[in-house]
Amino acid sequence: MMGRGAAPALPWRGPAQRIGALVLRHTYLLRRSWPRLLELTYWPTVQMIIWGLVTMFLVTNSSWFAQAAGVLLAGVILWDVMFRGQIGLSLVFIEEMWSRNLGHIFVSPLRPWELICGLMLISLIRTLIGMTGAVGFAFLLYAFSIFDLGFALIGFFVNLIVMGWAVGFFVSGLVLRYGLGAESLAWFLIFALAPFSCVYYPLSILPDWLEPVAAILPSAHVFEGMRALLVDGSFSGDHMMRASLLNIGWIAAGIATFLGFLRSARIRGLLHQIGE
Numbered sequence: 159m160m161g162r163g164a165a166p167a168l169p170w171r172g173p174a175q176r177i178g179a180l181v182l183r184h185t186y187l188l189r190r191s192w193p194r195l196l197e198l199t200y201w202p203t204v205q206m207i208i209w210g211l212v213t214m215f216l217v218t219n220s221s222w223f224a225q226a227a228g229v230l231l232a233g234v235i236l237w238d239v240m241f242r243g244q245i246g247l248s249l250v251f252i253e254e255m256w257s258r259n260l261g262h263i264f265v266s267p268l269r270p271w272e273l274i275c276g277l278m279l280i281s282l283i284r285t286l287i288g289m290t291g292a293v294g295f296a297f298l299l300y301a302f303s304i305f306d307l308g309f310a311l312i313g314f315f316v317n318l319i320v321m322g323w324a325v326g327f328f329v330s331g332l333v334l335r336y337g338l339g340a341e342s343l344a345w346f347l348i349f350a351l352a353p354f355s356c357v358y359y360p361l362s363i364l365p366d367w368l369e370p371v372a373a374i375l376p377s378a379h380v381f382e383g384m385r386a387l388l389v390d391g392s393f394s395g396d397h398m399m400r401a402s403l404l405n406i407g408w409i410a411a412g413i414a415t416f417l418g419f420l421r422s423a424r425i426r427g428l429l430h431q432i433g434e
Contacts, residue, residue, distance in 0.1 A: 176268050180276035184250055185283070198273045198284055202238045202292035206231070207298075228302040229388050231413030233357045235292055235304050236384060238314055240355075240377055241348055242288045243322025246281035246327070248344035264424070270417060278323055285319060307384070310393055314380050317401040322348070324405070331419035342412075343369040356381050376401040376408060 192342060210422065254260050263273065296302045329343050355377035364372055373376040377421060383397035 173269075173272055176266075177272050178277045179271070180268065181279050181283070183343065184253075184280045188284075188287075195287065196214070198242075198288040199291035202235075202242070202288050203295050206234060206292040206295050228300075229306075229385060230358055231296050231300060232304060232307065232384055232388060233304045233381060235289065235296065236314055236318055236380065237352070237355070237357045237377075238292060239285060239289065240318040242285040243281050243319035244326040244348045245322075245344060246284035246288075247277050248325030248329045248333075249322055250277055250280050250284075251326075252333060252341055252344060253311040255333065270420060272325075274413060274416070276325075281323060281326065282319065285322075290407070307387060310383070310387055310398070311400050313402075314384060316432055317376050317380050317398075317405055320405045325409040327409075327412035331416040334416075334423050335419040351375060351377065354361040354378060360385060374404060376404040379404070 162365070162401055166354050188198075215401075254263060293304055296304065307314065326344075329347055333344055354364070354372040354375055356372060356379075361369060361372050361378055361382055379397040379401040383394040383401070386392055386394045386397070
């Protein structure tokens with residue numbers, strides 16, 4: 159029999175419910191706030207229009223780009239997958255810091271790995287919402303469909319968003335360690351990788367001493383594979399495999415960094431001291 163005052167056992171409480179509760183909280187935020195929804199679609203759409211005009215110019219002035227008019231458009235869309243994956247994860251975590259909610263989260267039954275899963279799911283939702291406008295306007299304005307990449311698009315998307323998550327966990331860990339003064343890292347750190355990711359040009363155009371740097375970025379192999387598919391019509395399984403293997407190391411390092419800073423913050427009692 160249950161002793162007097164003992165809380166009743168609730169068998170339905172488990173990891174799935176706790177992860178779902180975290181995702182549901184931020185889903186309600188999105189549903190109730192049209193500025194948040196507008197922000198998710200605004201920047202991808204603006205970039206799509208600007209770079210679409212650049213592409214239309216290059217099509218009439220470059221024989222290389224004339225072979226595949228969608229090279230730049232595809233690059234913009236896929237780069238934004240990685241950016242949205244990173245910023246979506248980082249901002250969700252930073253919002254918990256702004257609202258001084260971290261302490262409440264970690265006195266709940268939510269475990270660190272459940273928080274990690276929840277952050278990734280929320281980031282995925284935000285990324286899919288944000289990309290809807292860009293993909294739609296690319297088709298309406300320039301008759302370019304990213305889905306022409308076929309099944310390879312799934313691999314490109316997964317590899318880029320996973321790399322974005324890895325960077326997002328690293329950024330979140332740094333903000334947790336150094337406070338909200340480091341939150342600007344969430345906006346510009348990912349762009350430091352853009353020149354080496356070779357979004358709009360082949361890896362071979364980089365100086366020889368920079369090519370090894372690009373070679374360890376999953377994103378560089380994704381964009382190399384994208385260009386091979388659009389220009390030559392050939393799918394590069396080698397680039398896809400390299401991107402996938404590198405991402406295992408990237409996401410492991412990102413999560414390990416995040417957990418390390420989280421453990422340090424708990425030991426030092428920082429979780430209740432960080433806020434707006």
